[in-house]
Amino acid sequence: DIVMTQSPLSLPVTPGEPASISCRSSQSLLHSNRLNYLDWYLQKPGQPPQLLIYLGSNRASGVPDRFSGSGSGTDFSLRISRVEAEDVGVYYCMQALQTPYSFGQGTNLEIK
């Protein structure tokens, strides 16, 4: 099974400042079709997770362009260019290359 490791686990950020979360997988997520099967989700307090990024760098419908995903193989990042108050919550990466799908531990973003 593929193990996903996120860092940091806690991320205090001042509004308007950038933020970055790292996600590392125990195996390459690069498919033979040259796509990276890595997704990012945000779980706001009291809500189900919502999809932010799929296939490593594609923003889901309705996701603000301040969110961006990058990386390839085993190392990925989610970047928020300017954090807003509504961005608080827990961010998860998930590998979708093979089942069983697996999630990172989560990164709790809070506003300073």
Next chain:
Amino acid sequence: QVTLMQSGPALVKPTQTLTLTCAFSGFSFTTPGMRLGWIRQPPEKGLEWLARIDWDGDKLYSTSLKTRLTISKDPSKNQVVLTMTNMDPVDTATYYCARMGIESAGTAFDIWGPGTVVTVSS
């Protein structure tokens, strides 16, 4: 509008079987590439993927839970059902159904249900 509505018991006793239903609307599950899955989240913990069923009937399960899980679909009712046998207090969690749609190339959970909070206790 694509929606997923969940139903199931809030409380089950140890050793009982849990049955959860996910009723979907706004899309056809016969569309190639469509998938529906179940994910759970114990209180104050992270996400754990449980099972997936595809438009063509393929089924996949968590390695550690596959002997206890069964996922099925009822196209006539636009529903997907997950059963988990021999429930234990460690199975206490919020259970989510979620869709992997063609909009995300069938590779990400783009629509989530509201979740069903399940407590296992005698």
